[in-house]
Amino acid sequence: MDGLRTVFLESILSNDSVQTLFDRVYAFMKLPLICFDVSFAVVAYAFPRPYSYTHWEDIVAYGRASEKTIVENEYLTYQEFMYKKGSSSYFDSGTCAGFPQACGPVMQDGRLIAYCGIMIEDAGINEAIEANDLLSQVISVLLRPGRSEEGSTCVEAIAERALLGDSLSLESAAKLCASYPPPYVFVTLCSSGKSGVSTLEYVCSALCADKKRVIGCSSDGQYIYLLYYGLHPSSGLPVIMAALGDILRKHPFDIGVSDCFDNPSEISGGKIQSMLALSVGRASAQKLTLFQEHYAEILGYCAIEYFGRNVCRLPEIDLLAATDARRGTEVLKTLEAYLRGFRRHTTAAAALCLHKNTVSKRIQRIEESIGVDLSDSKTADRLSLGLIMHRLLESIAEKERL
Amino acid sequence: MMSNITGRIDEVILSGLIVGNGLQQIINEACSVTGIEATLFDLGGNVLVSSLCQDSSYTVPAAHLIHNDERVSIMLDTKKPVILDDPSGSGRRQSFCPIIKRGSLVGISSVSYDPGAGDERACTAAKRFAQLFVYLRGDGDDTPLSAGSHLEAGFARELLMHGEDISNSILCELFSRGTGSPLRFAPAFAIAAMSVGKATSPNEAALADAERTVHRNIPSSFHLICDGLLLIFLYGIGEKDLSEGGRVFLPLVHIAQQHGLCCGVSPAFRDLADRKGHKLQAVQALLLGLSAGSGTWVFPASSMYSDILISGAVRHVGLSILELSEVRLLAKHDAVNGSEYLETLERYLCCGNVLSFAAASMFLDRGTLKYRLQKIKDILHMDFDDPDDALRLRLGIAVHRLSHLPDT
Numbered sequence: 001m002d003g004l005r006t007v008f009l010e011s012i013l014s015n016d017s018v019q020t021l022f023d024r025v026y027a028f029m030k031l032p033l034i035c036f037d038v039s040f041a042v043v044a045y046a047f048p049r050p051y052s053y054t055h056w057e058d059i060v061a062y063g064r065a066s067e068k069t070i071v072e073n074e075y076l077t078y079q080e081f082m083y084k085k086g087s088s089s090y091f092d093s094g095t096c097a098g099f100p101q102a103c104g105p106v107m108q109d110g111r112l113i114a115y116c117g118i119m120i121e122d123a124g125i126n127e128a129i130e131a132n133d134l135l136s137q138v139i140s141v142l143l144r145p146g147r148s149e150e151g152s153t154c155v156e157a158i159a160e161r162a163l164l165g166d167s168l169s170l171e172s173a174a175k176l177c178a179s180y181p182p183p184y185v186f187v188t189l190c191s192s193g194k195s196g197v198s199t200l201e202y203v204c205s206a207l208c209a210d211k212k213r214v215i216g217c218s219s220d221g222q223y224i225y226l227l228y229y230g231l232h233p234s235s236g237l238p239v240i241m242a243a244l245g246d247i248l249r250k251h252p253f254d255i256g257v258s259d260c261f262d263n264p265s266e267i268s269g270g271k272i273q274s275m276l277a278l279s280v281g282r283a284s285a286q287k288l289t290l291f292q293e294h295y296a297e298i299l300g301y302c303a304i305e306y307f308g309r310n311v312c313r314l315p316e317i318d319l320l321a322a323t324d325a326r327r328g329t330e331v332l333k334t335l336e337a338y339l340r341g342f343r344r345h346t347t348a349a350a351a352l353c354l355h356k357n358t359v360s361k362r363i364q365r366i367e368e369s370i371g372v373d374l375s376d377s378k379t380a381d382r383l384s385l386g387l388i389m390h391r392l393l394e395s396i397a398e399k400e401r402l
Numbered sequence: 403m404m405s406n407i408t409g410r411i412d413e414v415i416l417s418g419l420i421v422g423n424g425l426q427q428i429i430n431e432a433c434s435v436t437g438i439e440a441t442l443f444d445l446g447g448n449v450l451v452s453s454l455c456q457d458s459s460y461t462v463p464a465a466h467l468i469h470n471d472e473r474v475s476i477m478l479d480t481k482k483p484v485i486l487d488d489p490s491g492s493g494r495r496q497s498f499c500p501i502i503k504r505g506s507l508v509g510i511s512s513v514s515y516d517p518g519a520g521d522e523r524a525c526t527a528a529k530r531f532a533q534l535f536v537y538l539r540g541d542g543d544d545t546p547l548s549a550g551s552h553l554e555a556g557f558a559r560e561l562l563m564h565g566e567d568i569s570n571s572i573l574c575e576l577f578s579r580g581t582g583s584p585l586r587f588a589p590a591f592a593i594a595a596m597s598v599g600k601a602t603s604p605n606e607a608a609l610a611d612a613e614r615t616v617h618r619n620i621p622s623s624f625h626l627i628c629d630g631l632l633l634i635f636l637y638g639i640g641e642k643d644l645s646e647g648g649r650v651f652l653p654l655v656h657i658a659q660q661h662g663l664c665c666g667v668s669p670a671f672r673d674l675a676d677r678k679g680h681k682l683q684a685v686q687a688l689l690l691g692l693s694a695g696s697g698t699w700v701f702p703a704s705s706m707y708s709d710i711l712i713s714g715a716v717r718h719v720g721l722s723i724l725e726l727s728e729v730r731l732l733a734k735h736d737a738v739n740g741s742e743y744l745e746t747l748e749r750y751l752c753c754g755n756v757l758s759f760a761a762a763s764m765f766l767d768r769g770t771l772k773y774r775l776q777k778i779k780d781i782l783h784m785d786f787d788d789p790d791d792a793l794r795l796r797l798g799i800a801v802h803r804l805s806h807l808p809d810t
Contacts, residue, residue, distance in 0.1 A: 269720075272719060272723050273723055295794045296793055298724075300711070303711040306679075307679035308678065310671075310676045310679070311680055312711060314707060341789065342754045342756070378708075381796065385708045385711060
């Protein structure tokens with residue numbers, strides 16, 4: 001261990017790359033070792049190739065583990081175990097059967113950034129674990145972005161601070177704009193409790209891979225914040241939706257997407273929009289919620305937060321809902337279709353699969369029962385909003401019941 | 403007399419608060435009917451209020467104990483009452499308890515009594531005087547208000563400035579002890595908020611005058627002035643009292659007219675737990691009514707449902723968060739190019755997306771309107787004839803129109 005410590009120290013003082021460190025360590029210990037980041041892309045390795053342990057060999061051969069391999073071999077489960085322990089552990093079962101190894105997380109400022117492992121072979125288990133712990137700490141030092149003041153002003157650091165909620169100075173905003181041009185969309189992913197930090201970091205790194213015009217970071221072991229930049233006016237949002245939909249198919253997340261904005265100083269506003277979309281999505285059991293598409297519900301949700309639930313109810317809608325409950329009618333549904341169809345009987349009739357005259361009679365009865373004139377646009381707007389509030393309050397109540 | 407000092411004290415306190423007596427008078431009366439003596443000290447041992455002359459033989463021993471007896475210091479640390487024998491050898495006892503205001507120690511309440519009165523009752527009496535001191539002197543002044551008693555003012559504060567369950571308030575507790583039943587309001591309730599028109603600064607004198615008029619003309623109400631607003635809590639409202647010409651609506655109009663004020667009124671409600679939200683509605687109705695400049699005196703929130711909900715949402719998270727990018731884009735285009743695309747779109751959507759109707763309402767040729775709408779579509783890259791997009795834009799434009807609304 002003393003000799004190993006000397007090797008580590010020399011590497012740090014020489015400002016070695018992680019690969020050079022690994023070459024030095026391998027020359028000293030003659031034990032295979034590897035380091036890969038949270039997306040299972042290789043950072044450095046040291047073992048003769050082709051290596052008999054296929055999991056490490058494939059990562060090096062292809063540059064990263066494939067998603068199929070990650071899922072089939074439950075890599076994230078192993079990584080989560082390492083992360084929760086916070087230090088190296090001995091593995092010799094499952095995917096490590098026949099290849100006993102010491103593996104552990106590489107942490108930097110409390111954040112998981114990579115994993116490293118040493119094959120034990122003929123070394124002592126405790127020694128290997130101790131060596132791997134030290135190795136992970138040295139890797140963390142070598143991978144630090146910048147140990148001088150410049151580290152904190154580099155654009156990636158600025159972007160991360162902005163994503164986490166810090167306000168930007170004019171100078172920082174200009175730097176950000178130059179590297180990541182507008183227009184922007186802010187996306188918040190929230191782990192629905194079943195995913196660990198390893199999964200969070202993996203998903204974040206997968207979404208932010210090269211050439212995807214997105215920067216991101218994780219937070220609080222639960223959230224991923226993404227800033228998509230340089231969006232194409234027409235195809236930008238569909239591309240984002242496709243990527244997020246792909247994530248939703250594989251991992252348990254809830255996602256909120258902000259409106260578009262042009263100024264980096266509006267990043268915090270975009271974040272709030274995405275969080276509002278997330279809240280509304282959760283209330284209505286939707287996994288992916290766009291601020292624009294659910295604007296009315298978001299307005300309603302904010303109004304409920306401000307005034308309280310009962311205060312936001314529209315008495316006329318409550319009356320119609322009570323009628324439906326008592327008589328088993330579809331008065332609210334009819335009204336909704338009518339208002340949505342720009343108050344045209346034919347449009348509402350088509351949506352409800354009814355005759356135009358049936359719709360007409362129903363609308364007349366509604367007008368009589370609540371004493372309104374639906375041809376008045378202000379009345380129509382009031383009832384539209386009242387309906388939205390009614391549906392929102394119902395879904396919130398339903399969610400609380402469950 | 404001495405065996406039921408707690409009940410007698412509560413009765414005297416309640417009566418005193420109802421008629422608007424000050425702290426000194428209430429304590430004097432409470433002590434004279436029960437035979438105890440009470441003195442309230444600050445933490446330095448100086449007398450704040452006493453039922454006796456300052457050189458009384460009962461006050462001096464209490465002060466002596468405060469300065470010299472360790473058990474009083476322990477009482478201040480533990481906040482638990484302590485009972486000590488009168489050091490003057492009179493055979494009486496002294497009960498001490500802390501006076502706590504908003505979690506902080508501010509003084510000591512002491513009661514001197516004959517042991518026959520009972521230690522527990524004497525402790526309760528000391529605690530009651532401490533509560534009374536905090537209630538009346540909590541804001542540094544217990545001079546009676548010009549309108550209404552302390553009880554009414556305190557209750558108005560609890561109803562209009564807080565949202566908690568009022569059944570735990572000292573006022574409800576006193577009423578339930580004194581009268582045998584808790585104070586009951588008859589629903590329905592409503593809240594009104596009055597302020598001056600578009601004056602640059604609040605007119606406190608006009609509000610105070612209006613408050614006196616409310617006190618005279620609307621007896622089923624509690625009221626207070628806060629932050630440039632006269633807030634009125636109305637109770638016992640009937641079904642039509644808030645409609646135009648109604649029993650409550652008309653007096654509000656008259657009061658507003660008489661004093662040059664404007665008034666927002668919440669809808670009627672039955673659950674006191676909703677009072678905070680309804681107060682916010684009344685204030686929003688007032689602000690929206692003032693900004694519309696319609697020349698009306700009273701603005702019922704029930705006729706402004708959409709605007710109030712939207713303005714509440716905007717107040718909750720901020721206009722910049724809720725402003726739609728499409729609306730901002732169109733507004734910016736109008737500002738730069740002198741066009742009227744935002745208003746055109748708004749009118750088209752208000753007319754149910756019917757081209758001929760919208761063109762007629764804008765005194766435009768159909769062709770001109772169609773051309774403008776196409777230009778708008780080119781800018782926004784969207785089809786606002788889609789029902790969901792149309793609703794979103796209508797709401798977004800309503801939010802945008804609120805950008806001129808002043809803060810409360």
